[in-house]
Amino acid sequence: QVQLVESGGGLVQAGGSLRLSCVASGRTFSTYDMGWFRQAPGKERETVAIIRSTGGSTYYADSVKGRYTISRDNAKNTVYLQMNTLKPEDTALYYCAARRGARIYTSPREYHYWGQGTQVTVSS
Numbered sequence: 001q002v003q004l005v006e007s008g009g010g011l012v013q014a015g016g017s018l019r020l021s022c023v024a025s026g027r028t029f030s031t032y033d034m035g036w037f038r039q040a041p042g043k044e045r046e047t048v049a050i051i052r053s054t055g056g057s058t059y060y061a062d063s064v065k066g067r068y069t070i071s072r073d074n075a076k077n078t079v080y081l082q083m084n085t086l087k088p089e090d091t092a093l094y095y096c097a098a099r100r101g102a103r104i105y106t107s108p109r110e111y112h113y114w115g116q117g118t119q120v121t122v123s124s
Contacts, residue, residue: 002026002098002113009094009118012086016122020081022096022115030054030074033099036081037108038092038120045108048094049081052104059104064090086122093117 008020020036033052039045049070050059058070069082079096097111105111 002029002032004096004098004113004115006094006096006115006118009120011121011123014086014088014122014124016086017082017084018086018120020083020094020096020118020120022079022081024077024079024098026077029077031100032113033101033104034070034072034079035097035099035108035111036070036079036094037097037111038090038094039117040092043092045095047106047108050104050106051079053100057104059106083120086120088122088124090120091122092120094120 003025004022006022035050036048037045038048051070051072055072067085072079095117096115098113099111
């Protein structure tokens with residue numbers, strides 16, 4: 001089992017940047033695929049970005065391609081989400097999540113372990 005704690009959220013103006021971090025407990029972080037997801041009020045949780053356990057493969061939602069970058073440091077048990085050129089529609093509670101798997105999974109329903117979330121608010 002893995003426990004996840006996100007940080008780095010906040011209030012930023014449109015066009016600004018934020019870097020989210022998610023620290024995992026345990027010694028097996030390097031065996032988990034990691035994902036960032038977000039949920040805005042009244043909307044379903046959606047996938048933002050996924051990174052495979054080795055960091056060798058990534059997936060991005062079309063809405064964030066070219067603006068967001070997911071990365072990980074297995075030595076620090078941490079996954080990051082660099083968010084640039086933020087837009088008001090990026091406002092949401094951002095979660096990180098983990099799962100093991102033989103292939104990349106892109107649906108939030110397929111992730112087993114979740115953090116508590118960090119709020120990102122982008123003002124216009």
